Amino acid sequence: MRIKHVDTVTLKIPFSDLYEGPRAKRRGWTEFDTLLIRIETEDGLVGWGEAFAYGCASAVRAMIQDTVAPLVVDQDITDIAAFTLKLQQDLHIWGRYGITIFAISGIDIALWDLAAKQAGQSLATYLGGRVRDSVTTYASLVRYGGPEPIAIMTRRAVAEGYRDIKLHEIAYEPIAAARAAIGPDIRLTTDVNCAWSLAEAEAMLPKMKALDLYWVEEPTFPPEDYETHKALSRFGVALSAGENACTAMEFTRLSAALTFPQPSVIKIGGVSEFVKATRHAATLGKTVMPHSPYFGPGYWATLQLAAHLEPVGMFEYMYVKPEAYCGHNIPLPQQGQITIPDTPGIGFTPDDETLRRYRVA
Structure with a gap:
């Protein structure tokens, strides 16, 4: 072409x-x-x-x-x-x-x-075929910073059918409030966004284990620090990272230290690097939990990659409400599942009115 x-x-x-x-x-x-x-x-x-x-x-x-x-x-x-x-x-x-x-x-x-x-063909079919037609979705909450809003929002997500919830909280109290609000049967994770020092991570991870967190994401800075992730695994809490590991080379170096590697298609180098990184993770026996980037073509591409690649686990859904979506007929979660389109390409068709209304000159 x-x-x-x-x-x-x-x-x-x-x-x-x-x-x-x-x-x-x-x-x-x-x-x-x-x-x-x-x-x-x-x-x-x-x-x-x-x-x-x-x-x-x-x-x-x-x-x-x-x-x-x-x-x-x-x-x-x-x-x-x-x-x-x-x-x-x-x-x-x-x-x-x-x-x-x-x-x-x-x-x-x-x-x-x-x-x-x-x-x-759909991208998944073009890449070699579909292994799934739908994907389990977790509700990825923004950081609210306090126990009360966290309790309210996690209960809301559970009521909508989510069985997996990710916080972006860094303090113990809101994370504990989430666990108390949703009970022991809902899987709970938190994304620290590199906010903890090594000493803080060593103090917090035993508490996260006691709260039965499914994973803790990017606990310390820098996010690509293989040795620190490897050392922190001694606390028995699954660790995840990878959204900030650009290129398959950087990602594969980090993956061995993680339980759940997390490539982001709009950061790692696109579909080409995402596929290489995920296939390497599979050779390590790792389940990939990709970052799905907001609601643009990256969202649609990640769904297609989830349809094609066996080691992809759950799909991250930002638990917010945009004023508009930039693509027509965006597939949204229903009871914690997203049905993956089987239309040509990644499936994205722009909404011209949204592009006109929200375009930055």
């Missing part, structure tokens, strides 16, 4: 975190930054991708427009994985991680969307 155009669309879509009670402090995160990549072939076929953009949309957009897109336009691409690996090589002087790999991730997803559409 020969590429004619590469374009980007930047969106800011407000969302509600669903909690209406009193708060200890004001909400910090109120909008999704979404960066869409649109690639058109000379035959008029259009593919969609997404690059990680939280707080960095303008930088990633500039990287795509100024540096990556000129290397993609007019290229006749037959081997996507080889092509995007060559992009990594050509752009390595700017660093293979961070903004550069976010940009390449979006390009790679759009190229795979195009290839599967060209074949008239």
Whole structure:
């Protein structure tokens, strides 16, 4: 397929975190930054991708427009994985991680969307076949920071049929409040986002074990620290990380120290690197718990990868309510399960009205 155009669309879509009670402090995160990549072939076929953009949309957009897109336009691409690996090589002087790999991730997803559409198949089928038609979903709550909202929101998620809940709490009291609210039969995890020092992690992990947490995510900084994750496993609590491990090389180095590796398709390098990383995790006997990025094409691509790859466990669903979705007919959880589309490509069709309304100039 020969590429004619590469374009980007930047969106800011407000969302509600669903909690209406009193708060200890004001909400910090109120909008999704979404960066869409649109690639058109000379035959008029259009593919969609997404690059990680939280707080960095303008930088990633500039990287795509100024540096990556000129290397993609007019290229006749037959081997996507080889092509995007060559992009990594050509752009390595700017660093293979961070903004550069976010940009390449979006390009790679759009190229795979195009290839599967060209074949008239869903991405999962195009990659080699589907192993599942639906995936178990966990409710991923934002950080509320206090026991009362956590108790209310975890009960709400359970009432909607979720049997797995992830917090983003770093203090003991809200995590304990969640366990007390939902009881022992619901699996509970927390994402610390690297907030604990090593001493704090060593103090907190025995408490997390006592609360029967299913996993603790990114307990310390840096998130790719293999040795620290390996050492902290002595507390008998499953550890997870990987959303911030860019490229399959970095991810596979980290995976051996984790119980649940967590690639993010819009950060790791797109579909190509996600598949390599997940297949390597399978050789280690690991179940992958991918980060599913918000509600853009990365969400749809992750669903297709979950349909195709056996070692994928659960799908992360951000437990919030956006003002709008950027794609038509987005598959949403029902009783803790998402039915995975079997339509051509990744399944994403943009909602033009949402793109018009929430587009950032």
